[in-house]
Amino acid sequence: MKKLAMALIATAGCSAVAQAQSNVTVYGSVDAGVRYQTNTNAAGKDTLSMGTGNYNSNRLGFHGTEDLGDGLKAQFRLESGYSVKTGAQDAAGVMFNRTASVGLSGSWGAINLGRQYTVAYRIVSLYDPFRYKFSGIVPLSSGGGTTLPAAASAAGLGSSATSGNRFSNDIQYDGKFGPVMVRAEYALGEVAGDMSRNSAKAIGAAYTEGPLAFGGAYTRKQTAAGLNNDAYTVGGAYQFGAVRIAAGYSDEVQKTATSEYEGKITWAGASYKVTPALDITGAIYQSKISTPTATSGKRNLYMIGSTYALSKRTNLYAEIDRNKYTGVVVPATGQRGQTGVSFGVNHLF
Numbered sequence: 001m002k003k004l005a006m007a008l009i010a011t012a013g014c015s016a017v018a019q020a021q022s023n024v025t026v027y028g029s030v031d032a033g034v035r036y037q038t039n040t041n042a043a044g045k046d047t048l049s050m051g052t053g054n055y056n057s058n059r060l061g062f063h064g065t066e067d068l069g070d071g072l073k074a075q076f077r078l079e080s081g082y083s084v085k086t087g088a089q090d091a092a093g094v095m096f097n098r099t100a101s102v103g104l105s106g107s108w109g110a111i112n113l114g115r116q117y118t119v120a121y122r123i124v125s126l127y128d129p130f131r132y133k134f135s136g137i138v139p140l141s142s143g144g145g146t147t148l149p150a151a152a153s154a155a156g157l158g159s160s161a162t163s164g165n166r167f168s169n170d171i172q173y174d175g176k177f178g179p180v181m182v183r184a185e186y187a188l189g190e191v192a193g194d195m196s197r198n199s200a201k202a203i204g205a206a207y208t209e210g211p212l213a214f215g216g217a218y219t220r221k222q223t224a225a226g227l228n229n230d231a232y233t234v235g236g237a238y239q240f241g242a243v244r245i246a247a248g249y250s251d252e253v254q255k256t257a258t259s260e261y262e263g264k265i266t267w268a269g270a271s272y273k274v275t276p277a278l279d280i281t282g283a284i285y286q287s288k289i290s291t292p293t294a295t296s297g298k299r300n301l302y303m304i305g306s307t308y309a310l311s312k313r314t315n316l317y318a319e320i321d322r323n324k325y326t327g328v329v330v331p332a333t334g335q336r337g338q339t340g341v342s343f344g345v346n347h348l349f
Contacts, residue, residue: 022172024064026349031056032084033317033344039335041223052053052084053308054342055133055317059098059308070103075112076102098166109175109182116170119202120161120217120233121184126206127213127235127248129269129283134305135320137340139265139287141165145288146299149328152254157261159287161250163219163231167200179209183217191224198224211239227255246283252327277309289329297327318343 012025035051038044054056061079067241070076079098081090091097096115121141125132128140134143143159167187174183182205183271189198199222206215216238221229235248247268254261267281285301305319323338 005230022064022066024062026060026062027344027346028060029053029056030060030084031058031344031346035335035340035342037338037340039338041284042333042335044335050085051342051344054136054344055100055319056346056348057135058082058084061099070104074102075110076109077112077116077146078300081111084099095119099316099344101170109173111171112170113174115166115168116164116172117199118164118167118170118219119172119185119204120219120231122174122183123166123204123206123215123217124210124235124250125231126215127237127246129244129246129267129271130246130281130303130305133317134303134319134321134342135303136276136343137303137319138283139285139299139301140250140267145323147291147325147331149297152261152263152289152291152328155256157254157256157263158227158231159263161233161248161267163202163221163229163269164200170200179207181206181208181215189222189224194226196222197226198222204326211285213237222345227257229254243270245270246249256292261292262290264288278306280304280306287329289327291328295328297329299326299329301326313348315346315348316343 031053033051033054033055036048038046040047045161058080061077063077064075064160066074069163077099078096080096081098082088099110099116101114101116103110124140130138132141135141138144139146139159140161142165146159148157148159169188171189172185172187173183184203187200189195191197200219202217202219204215204217216234218232231252232247233250237244237246250262250265265287269281269283271279271281273279282304287299288296289294301321301323303319303321307315307317309315321340325331325336333349
């Protein structure tokens with residue numbers, strides 16, 4: 001009995017030590033506002049709606065690390081997206097649709113497994129003028145605002161610059177060596193007898209030193225039918241005191257059995273920190289789509305946005321955007337021009 005008591009005390013002590021070395025953070029974003037858009041139907045009528053995640057995507061997340069000793073750490077991240085309008089999850093029945101990953105890290109870098117942001121997504125974040133804000137409007141991360149031909153979408157072409165925000169079944173490495181960051185990933189296709197089908201592989205690198213940041217990434221995906229999708233992106237940003245300029249380019253080609261679809265995005269913009277609390281950003285994004293029938297389409301987005309920080313965690317935001325469409329990317333409404341205005345409040349916790 002005495003030995004059992006001593007064993008229980010020792011076990012409790014070990015648990016206490018392990019708990020002391022662990023760290024779990026609960027974090028998130030709550031964003032809501034109002035959005036007004038012109039020409040939202042075939043009759044050219046306008047729409048006033050409650051916006052959810054207009055500026056910053058709504059999320060609830062858990063991030064944890066544990067010190068395993070000798071510089072080795074374990075980490076996990078679980079993140080769920082939701083709508084402020086209704087409280088519903090972004091993906092019905094999927095609790096952690098944004099991220100669900102676990103891994104190890106050390107001086108050699110980090111390896112994480114699960115559902116996570118793609119290599120290209122992480123690289124493009126360095127040179128998006130809006131830094132992935134207003135993602136439902138700006139096409140870089142989600143392809144928001146760009147309507148692809150149904151056949152192009154069915155074939156596997158995307159409308160973003162990141163070859164997809166996230167991959168499931170993903171094994172990803174990242175390592176930082178001085179000013180250089182290198183990344184690589186392999187998302188398993190899980191197709192019996194064929195390790196290539198439905199899979200994705202990517203490599204990327206970035207250089208960040210002082211006011212300068214630039215990088216690029218290459219991604220190869222394969223559809224369930226075994227058709228290749230190749231995408232690359234390059235770009236950079238530079239900080240001149242209170243002014244930051246950023247520009248980039250992406251190209252994605254989706255093969256079909258007999259031909260291919262192609263999507264290109266070119267962008268440039270600048271932001272100015274007027275005061276410690278007030279930021280203004282302006283940018284132009286051009287998306288071009290080409291199809292096997294030689295028909296094409298183009299979307300030009302002109303956008304100005306501003307944020308005002310009420311505190312380190314709460315800010316007010318407003319933006320105005322103008323879209324012009326031609327060819328195969330004209331929305332189903334048939335409208336070739338659309339203006340939007342958004343404003344709201346975002347709180348981080």
